[in-house]
Amino acid sequence: MKTIADLYFRLLKLLIVLCMLGMVVLVFGNVVLRYAFNSGISVSEELSRWFFVWMVFLGALVALKERAHLGLDSLVKRLPPIGKRFCLVIGHLLMLFITWLILSGSWQQAQINLDVVAPASGLSMAWFYGVGVVFGINAGLILLYELFLAVTGRLSADELVTIKDSEAADEIEHLQHSQQARAGRKA
Structure with a gap:
């Protein structure tokens, strides 16, 4: 699969x-x-x-x-695993709701515009709105799968934080750990 x-x-x-x-x-x-x-x-x-x-x-x-996707993880990564799991579940439920809005709105627009042709190409405008349907179905499946993994406890503590502040923040954190390790060896 x-x-x-x-x-x-x-x-x-x-x-x-x-x-x-x-x-x-x-x-x-x-x-x-x-x-x-x-x-x-x-x-x-x-x-x-x-x-x-x-x-x-x-x-x-x-x-x-x-x-x-970029986000702000400075609070969530400091929470215990149960807090991380709670935040992930709430976040995914909110994203599922928004995905449903995109899917249902795009489906309605695609149906309304099925017989409307684009001015220059003559293609059905349903192709334009259909991308929201494709996105909504796929994003919904991804979010449901990740929600299932989170609820059943199949995600590690690190996997419960699904966003990163930036790649630069990861590199800074890695450098800080390296410096602390070197300082520990010198002492």
């Missing part, structure tokens, strides 16, 4: 790269065509905006799975 999930998120990363590549090609190509040939790609602006929205939502999914 883990292999399937890893392959799925590798596919998402590939889609993110393809969205970025599509944006670059469309925008750069449009600029070159406008300045060099006094013409352009009429769907360039619209499709690049759609690629950007899909790239952001898919990137947020990958970051959620890899626990790569």
